[in-house]
Amino acid sequence: MEILVLVKRVPATDSQIKPAADGKSYDPAGLEFVLNPYDEHAVEEALKTKAAKEGTVTVLTVGGKEAQKDLRTCLAMGADKAVLLDPGQEFDGKSLSEALAAKVKELAPEIVFCGKQSVDNDDAQIGPRLAGLLAWSCLTDAASLEIGDGTWTGQRDIEGAKEVVEGKLPAVISCSKGLNEPRYPNLKGIMAAKKKPLEEGSAELGAPALTVIALTPPPARPEPTIVGEGPDAVDALMDKLKNEAKVL
Amino acid sequence: MTNVLVFIEQRGGKIKKASFEAMTLARDLAGSLGGSTEALLIGDSISGLAPEVARYGAAKVYTVEGTAFANYSNYGYATAIGKAIEASQPGLVLFSHSAMGKDLAPRVAAASGSGLVSDATQVTAEGGAIQATKPVFAGKAYKSYTVTGTPPMVTLRPNSVTATEAAGTGEVIALDAPGGDFLSVVKEILAASGDKVPLQEAKVVVSAGRGIKEADNFKLIEDLALAFGPGVAACGASRAIVDAGWRQHSEQVGQTGKVVSPTLYIAVGISGAIQHLAGMSTSKFIVAINKDPEAPIFKIANYGIVGDALEVLPKLTEAVQAACAH
Known part of the structure; x- marks a missing residue:
């Protein structure tokens, strides 16, 4: 089974995000970049699928040269080959998913894994948009997955419950954190990754449909009040909650 | 148009x-x-x-x-x-x-x-x-x-x-729309046990971190949530205690968990790593209970109590119960 994994390089989750001078993007200075945390689960699920169904795992990202590092991480985890597509310009969910759909048609995988969202823009659009463009089935926010013969069954978290979903292959699966435990690349994997193919090209982006107006810091929180110490402070807290916040 | x-x-x-x-x-x-x-x-x-x-x-x-x-x-x-x-x-x-x-x-x-x-x-x-x-x-x-x-x-x-x-x-x-032969369909909904309020829909969220010291003490968090009355409060967890295996990922609040925005968020024994703050900082009112007065959670909380979570919880639960009972 041909398996494709879509990944993205993003600022680490402990980053402080500051607007850049243009007021529309974030300032990357001093930030540590990592493989999007949900994408680790996508790579892991792809490797598990390969173990069960054979085939090859290709990992793909749209980004700059620096994303080679993240692709090598995926190769070290066990992916077979990597593709890096240079976008050449900013993209949104529409223009990126259109570029990905074109590439998926060329690579012809039977299943595509991605993270449920990238932790930069938190859009959660690429998986279901891609499935829509390809007219494939889609499981988003997957918390479990079993692949059968031309079919799949999975679970996803919904508000206060889980949905059991059945679908047909080919499919796009967007992966959540509960799905699996991503492996760490070992030394052998890291050495092997250096020799695995990493193809470079450019992304054929579609026309965008979003224009960024501004990136701003979040609204400030009110000044904090320490009401006291230990259990004795409970009465003072209750007074604040009842009479000031009026939430009780 | x-x-x-x-x-x-x-x-x-x-x-x-x-x-x-x-x-x-x-x-x-x-x-x-x-x-x-x-x-x-x-x-x-x-x-x-x-x-x-x-x-x-x-x-x-x-x-x-x-x-x-x-x-x-x-x-x-x-x-x-x-x-x-x-x-x-x-x-x-x-x-x-x-x-x-x-x-x-x-x-x-x-x-x-x-x-x-x-x-x-x-x-x-x-x-x-x-x-x-x-x-x-x-x-x-x-x-x-x-x-x-x-x-x-x-x-x-x-x-x-x-x-x-x-x-x-x-x-x-x-x-009219075409029916049948859908590429995928929901077969079943597995409801969570009991009548738990979904985390993202709850008016009140009570979350715990390492400060509760051991997994079994999460019971005290559930007790506090229950004290608000039926259908009001949900329980959340910091990434630290999810990674430690004390709680499930579905309960994790933060950047790689759920983002919540309740009327009242109570952070118990959570220091407030930036990943956690990202998941709850749009809550209307935030209460923090932590033994370290320098913990970052106090910077975004409306109200803070400096103290051992396990000592504060029973009294707070009792007080909330009394306030919400009528």
């Missing part, structure tokens, strides 16, 4: 509160655009729900009904929404940023090549331009966009608008 079409989410004949929030916002936006507010219901035997939708200002309620739509299918529902878009010719389609909305809206947007702003907390339509603002980096920054498309689309974060009623004429228009 001036109407605002709202996808109304129902499960088992019950409409989600978030859909009424979207209707309330849609009325404002339709006012700016000079059009009307329209709604779409999809499911089996759902036409009886139309009057409920009309109460929130729907001039027209499109329905796509049939046994094929009894169980949710992103493929089947997206096709049905496409039919409603043809009928309504809206200037904007609104969804809730719920589990269903975020599964569905991108697929619908892909079909029409539309721009989509996901998880918006604010939407305007001044001068006919749809602009939407959304938290990015789990709330560490906010991004505003102009969104275009035929039609443009937005998913609205639950709890960002207060739902209010305003009667609409609610003319019901039944639409």
